[in-house]
Amino acid sequence: MAKKTTNPKKEAIRLTKLWQQFGPNTYPLDLDNLVSGAILTSDFSDQLVVDRRRFDSFEGSLVRIRGTRKWTMLLNTQVSNARRRRFTFAHELGHFMCHRELRDKFEDSEESLNDFRDEIETEANIFASWLLMPANLLRGEFHDSIWETTTLQAIGDRFECSLQASALRYVQLSSRPLAFVVSRDGMILWAIKSSSAPYMTSYLFGQELPAGSHAITCYQNGDDGIERQAVGPVWNYTRQAFESQYFDRSGKGYQYTCIEFQ
Numbered sequence: 001m002a003k004k005t006t007n008p009k010k011e012a013i014r015l016t017k018l019w020q021q022f023g024p025n026t027y028p029l030d031l032d033n034l035v036s037g038a039i040l041t042s043d044f045s046d047q048l049v050v051d052r053r054r055f056d057s058f059e060g061s062l063v064r065i066r067g068t069r070k071w072t073m074l075l076n077t078q079v080s081n082a083r084r085r086r087f088t089f090a091h092e093l094g095h096f097m098c099h100r101e102l103r104d105k106f107e108d109s110e111e112s113l114n115d116f117r118d119e120i121e122t123e124a125n126i127f128a129s130w131l132l133m134p135a136n137l138l139r140g141e142f143h144d145s146i147w148e149t150t151t152l153q154a155i156g157d158r159f160e161c162s163l164q165a166s167a168l169r170y171v172q173l174s175s176r177p178l179a180f181v182v183s184r185d186g187m188i189l190w191a192i193k194s195s196s197a198p199y200m201t202s203y204l205f206g207q208e209l210p211a212g213s214h215a216i217t218c219y220q221n222g223d224d225g226i227e228r229q230a231v232g233p234v235w236n237y238t239r240q241a242f243e244s245q246y247f248d249r250s251g252k253g254y255q256y257t258c259i260e261f262q
């Protein structure tokens, strides 16, 4: 019989309700407080201890103590970016909440934390972004915002989240025709679109940024293109769009493109 995973969105909503109704309900979310207040005091069959130390090989890990229902979450204090450490914490919590029946050990590098193709890693990322950015606050505070990289930065600042996680959450939640593309060296790594956005010509891993897009021009010129710019039907055969660009120079050279269809 296949082992069960638990729906990451459901689990994130369950913890959000606990935090908002019975906890401090403050954001950015205090993950240590959530773990000690909501998880350790509830009727969980499994225990979780958070241990912060220096490690060489991974950013975060979740390990079952052999033969028990006790788990240790290891978080690497050597990662200098506080938002990355926070997201890793939430991601490992996602493995604990959703995947602990599958394996006895999870280990995450920067690559796996940004992997939106692997099902298990995507689920942990969805859990993390739903937990850190609850729908009611995101809708209430950013509902009317223009979809561009400055909005993405503002969401990241408000919830202390990475831009990729902020974009994933905002686009999935929006009723407007939005999309977000992550690329490197002119090639798409992953993309997401809202349910009302049209099918996209360039969307899949390994595809090139489309000819005529603001994204490919910025990449070729090595320029940021933070100002929104109108482009022709390059992301869809009939729909025009607006694009805004950002190059994340802190990490592995990711390029982010916010797209809003007209």
Ligand SMILES: [Zn+2]
Pocket: 091, 095, 106, 107, 108, 112, 113, 120, 121, 124
């Ligand atoms: Zn993981």
